[in-house]
Amino acid sequence: MYEFDFSFLNDYMPDLIHGIWLTIGMTVASILPGFVLGTAVAVARLRGRPWVKRIATVYVEAIRNTPLIIQVFWLFFGLAALQVHIGPFAAAVIALVINVGAYTAEIMRAGFQSIPRGQLEAADCLALSPFQSLIQIEVPQAVERVYPALVSQFVLMMLATSIMSQISAEELTGVAYMIQSFTFRGFEVYLVIAVFYLGLASALRFVLMGLAEVSFPRRRRLRTPL
Amino acid sequence: MNEAAIPRIQSKDSPAMSGSSQPMVRFHNLRKSYGAVEVLKGIDLEVSSGQVVALIGRSGSGKSTALRCVNGLERFQAGELHVCGYDLSAKDLNLRNLRQDVGIVFQSYNLFPHLTVEQNVTLAPRKVKGVGHTEARELAKEVLAQVGLSDKVDAYPEQLSGGQQQRVAIARSLAMKPKLMLFDEVTSALDPELTGEVLRTIERLAADGMTMMLVTHEMAFARSVADQVVFMHQGRVWEAGPGDMLLDPQTVELRQFVGSGL
Numbered sequence: 001m002y003e004f005d006f007s008f009l010n011d012y013m014p015d016l017i018h019g020i021w022l023t024i025g026m027t028v029a030s031i032l033p034g035f036v037l038g039t040a041v042a043v044a045r046l047r048g049r050p051w052v053k054r055i056a057t058v059y060v061e062a063i064r065n066t067p068l069i070i071q072v073f074w075l076f077f078g079l080a081a082l083q084v085h086i087g088p089f090a091a092a093v094i095a096l097v098i099n100v101g102a103y104t105a106e107i108m109r110a111g112f113q114s115i116p117r118g119q120l121e122a123a124d125c126l127a128l129s130p131f132q133s134l135i136q137i138e139v140p141q142a143v144e145r146v147y148p149a150l151v152s153q154f155v156l157m158m159l160a161t162s163i164m165s166q167i168s169a170e171e172l173t174g175v176a177y178m179i180q181s182f183t184f185r186g187f188e189v190y191l192v193i194a195v196f197y198l199g200l201a202s203a204l205r206f207v208l209m210g211l212a213e214v215s216f217p218r219r220r221r222l223r224t225p226l
Numbered sequence: 227m228n229e230a231a232i233p234r235i236q237s238k239d240s241p242a243m244s245g246s247s248q249p250m251v252r253f254h255n256l257r258k259s260y261g262a263v264e265v266l267k268g269i270d271l272e273v274s275s276g277q278v279v280a281l282i283g284r285s286g287s288g289k290s291t292a293l294r295c296v297n298g299l300e301r302f303q304a305g306e307l308h309v310c311g312y313d314l315s316a317k318d319l320n321l322r323n324l325r326q327d328v329g330i331v332f333q334s335y336n337l338f339p340h341l342t343v344e345q346n347v348t349l350a351p352r353k354v355k356g357v358g359h360t361e362a363r364e365l366a367k368e369v370l371a372q373v374g375l376s377d378k379v380d381a382y383p384e385q386l387s388g389g390q391q392q393r394v395a396i397a398r399s400l401a402m403k404p405k406l407m408l409f410d411e412v413t414s415a416l417d418p419e420l421t422g423e424v425l426r427t428i429e430r431l432a433a434d435g436m437t438m439m440l441v442t443h444e445m446a447f448a449r450s451v452a453d454q455v456v457f458m459h460q461g462r463v464w465e466a467g468p469g470d471m472l473l474d475p476q477t478v479e480l481r482q483f484v485g486s487g488l
Binding site: 116118119121122123124125126127128129132136137140141144216218221222 | 297322323325326329330332334336337338339340349350353354382385395398399402
């Protein structure tokens with residue numbers, strides 16, 4: 001009979017907490033820049049000059065059709081080869097922003113395209129500049145329409161941080177691997193880690209849905225679900 | 227509706243127009259094509275300050291296209307168009323400046339659904355003209371009173387009827403203090419009762435001296451409100467005159483059109 005042994009929880013608690021913080025840190029640091037980059041790329045794909053559109057398309061397709069870990073290695077070792085030295089945390093965040101930006105761009109593109117043309121014409125006729133129209137009219141509505149998809153994408157990104165120990169950013173999965181190699185209690189360790197990820201993902205969803213309550217006053221007032 | 231409670235529209239004089247009797251809108255032999263199809267075949271038309279001009283005609287006669295040329299939504303290939311002192315064929319035309327003087331209301335309202343009525347109305351004055359927060363609130367009160375919707379300041383568009391939404395759209399244009407208002411079939415999506423409330427709003431604006439061009443299928447309304455009715459047919463101004471010309475059409479085409487419309 002297999003005997004469970006969770007004593008590592010006690011012995012390695014500081015390492016686990018450090019790992020959790022690193023996972024949270026990478027996620028939080030990547031969400032806003034990733035969203036801004038993705039939105040900008042979506043606008044570039046929809047409104048840019050032909051060469052801008054082409055660059056945006058190449059970026060989106062290149063990122064969405066290659067593994068994240070290859071992108072991370074390429075950035076981390078590539079920059080090192082160019083004598084640009086950044087820490088593993090910074091490299092991880094940059095890679096995540098570039099990665100999630102491409103997916104966000106596609107989600108936001110759908111959001112922008114769902115806005116009736118008449119509204120943009122009305123904004124034009126009220127003498128709003130294209131940028132004012134984008135910020136005041138288009139982005140708020142696009143975000144509102146694709147919000148659940150954005151939340152899923154950011155949760156996926158949080159889970160994807162689990163590969164970052166490969167460039168020695170010792171996040172939660174990296175810590176788990178380290179504990180497992182000392183204790184040989186892989187079954188228990190990865191069970192606990194999975195529960196931690198489940199908790200983190202639920203918390204992230206909860207926070208992002210709470211943000212929606214604050215950000216979309218119309219939904220709050222009229223009680224329309226997202 | 228208490229007529230006395232409705233504030234009058236302040237008309238400003240455009241610097242380019244003051245001291246002259248220039249018409250506010252002047253089409254001269256204006257031509258427009260979509261590819262090989264010529265939709266406007268030489269339009270001549272003048273609208274002077276304070277006038278109400280109704281454009282009528284069948285679908286495809288070019289009346290909406292002509293109207294949309296006035297605020298630069300449609301470009302044209304030949305001829306001249308002057309609006310509020312702006313030359314619309316000029317290469318360096320500043321459309322945003324023109325559009326601060328020319329308001330337009332569409333058939334499909336095109337309100338911003340994520341903003342309240344007040345936010346819809348004050349967005350452009352705040353962002354384009356830099357009107358302050360309290361001043362914008364006052365402005366919203368003023369223009370919403372003009373369209374009889376003072377009690378809907380905090381409502382969202384989807385909580386309003388079609389007629390109310392259209393009146394908010396009118397208020398939103400008025401908030402920019404335009405010199406000229408364009409109405410593009412603004413009642414075509416509404417039932418007769420809601421049509422009535424929107425038309426009464428437009429009538430009041432006319433009585434207040436607003437210069438207006440409207441594309442409409444409401445013949446009785448065109449006759450009673452317009453100083454000039456313009457019947458368009460096949461991309462041309464076919465017949466034009468005071469509202470009563472509808473009672474005594476000079477051309478077969480207008481006779482047929484009026485006969486089918488009333």
